[in-house]
Amino acid sequence: MPTLLITGSTGLLGSKLARLARERYRVVGLGRAAPDGPPLDYDFRPVDIRDRRAVAALVQGVRPHLIIHTAAMTAVDRCETSPEEAEAINVAGSGHVATAAAATGAHLIAVSTDYVFDGESGPYAEHDDTNPLSTYGRTKLEAERRIVAICPAACIARTSVLYGAGPGVRSNFVFWVLGELRAGRPITLVADQTGSPTLADDLAALLLGLAGLGASGLFHTSGSESINRFDFGCRIARTFGLDPGLIRRGATAELYQPAPRPKHSGLVVGKVTRLLGRSPLDVDSGLAALKRQLETAAP
Ligand SMILES: NC(=O)c1ccc[n+]([C@@H]2O[C@H](COP(=O)([O-])OP(=O)(O)OC[C@H]3O[C@@H](n4cnc5c(N)ncnc54)[C@H](OP(=O)(O)O)[C@@H]3O)[C@@H](O)[C@H]2O)c1
Incomplete structure (x- = not known):
């Protein structure tokens, strides 16, 4: 069985990948620390990607x-207020992973x-010009460039507004909306931020599909539909039988977020649809797939 190393295996996407990939790969996961709770059911190695030597030693050992x-570092506002940390993790850390991949000949897929x-x-295609507004976006773009400079055959997979559920998976936009609406609390969602919501399970499947084909180059790998946060919230409410009347239409300017967001x-x-022969969800x-998952998991 080939070996797959997942960096960030304790995160939302990484944990989905770790679960889905084990049919085809021996999975080794890397994160800063194992999460609290039941032990992980794969080979987990605590490594900080800012530590170049530790990353190199791990990859040399795992092959x-x-x-x-x-x-x-995915918290967009924290990146804005702690730019050195964002740079160290997103840019330098990605460089360490790419350097270790190049040294061992591992194929690299990096998520942006x-x-x-x-x-x-x-919405943007792969050939569109980049121009990040925030420290998060800038550091992720620098990471893309550094990775491709070190590993020219790497695959860069950009995604958008990730959501999903599972044991140990941190909360995300969809769960926050569900929690508030289930509690009957009114919420405000902005109508001037559009993205392409992506079920983490679907993205994990897309990435493994790209891996199976040995894909290299740039791919946009998000959900197939662009929608603003307000409309997304209303769709969440309808899918889960909750009251969309609790959602007020707001504007980004009301939020006073430290990091500017693309509108x-x-x-x-x-491109990924043509290559894999199927569209992302x-x-x-x-949302329907998520609802089915939650119903199946319910005691
Ligand atoms: N979430 C979104 O809406 C979104 C949208 C577009 C793109 N993306 C991209 O998609 C990817 C996955 O996002 P996600 O939402 O799954 O992320 P996440 O849930 O925030 O998880 C991030 C993972 O990275 C690990 N990590 C952070 N700093 C580290 C360090 N210094 N050394 C080692 N591991 C470290 C975390 O481990 P610890 O908990 O141990 O630190 C965690 O396992 C990211 O590259 C992100 O930029 C996400």
């Missing part, structure tokens, strides 16, 4: 055929974001 690099765009004219972002997924299909 993965494939590395899927999901680890990142639609925040590399300014959101003036999304009309989101990704065009024609749209908003309603992704």
Whole structure:
């Protein structure tokens, strides 16, 4: 069985990958620390990707055929207020992973974001010009460039507004909305931030599909539909039988977020659809799949 090293295996996407990949790969996961709770059911190694030597030693020891690099500082506002940390993790850390991949000949797939765009004219295709507005977007774009400079055959997979559920998976936009609406609390969602919501399970399947084909180059790998946060919230409410009347339409300016957000972002997924022969899930299909998962998992 080939070996797959997943960086960020304890995160939302990484944990989905770790579960899905084990049919085809021996899975080794990397994160800063194992999460609290039941022990992980794969080979987990605590390594900080800022530590170049530790990353190199791990990869030399594990000798993965494939590395899927999901680890990142993903909190967009924290990146804005702690830019040195964002740089160290997202740029330098990604460079360490790429250097280790190059030294061992492992194929590398690295996950990036639609925040590399300014959101003036999304959704965006792979050939569109980048222009990040935030430290998060800038560091992820620098990471893309550093990775490709070190590993020219790497695959960069950009995604957008990830959501999903599972044991140990941290909360995300969909769960926050569900929690508030189930509690009957009114919420405000902005109508001037558009993205392409992506079920983490679907993205994990897309990435393994790309891996199976040995894909290299840039791919947009998000959900297939672009939608603003307000409309997304209303679709969440309807899918889960909750009251969309609790959702107030708001504007980004009301939120006073430290990091600027792209207004009309989101990704065009024609390239990955053509290569894999299937489209990523749209908003309603992704939410319906999540609902089925939660119903199946319910005691
Ligand atoms: N979430 C989104 O909406 C979104 C949208 C577009 C693109 N993306 C991209 O998709 C990828 C996956 O996102 P996600 O939402 O699954 O992320 P996440 O849930 O925030 O998980 C991040 C993972 O990275 C690990 N990590 C962070 N800093 C690390 C370090 N210094 N050394 C080692 N591991 C470290 C974390 O481990 P610890 O917990 O141990 O630190 C965790 O396992 C990221 O590359 C992100 O930029 C996400």
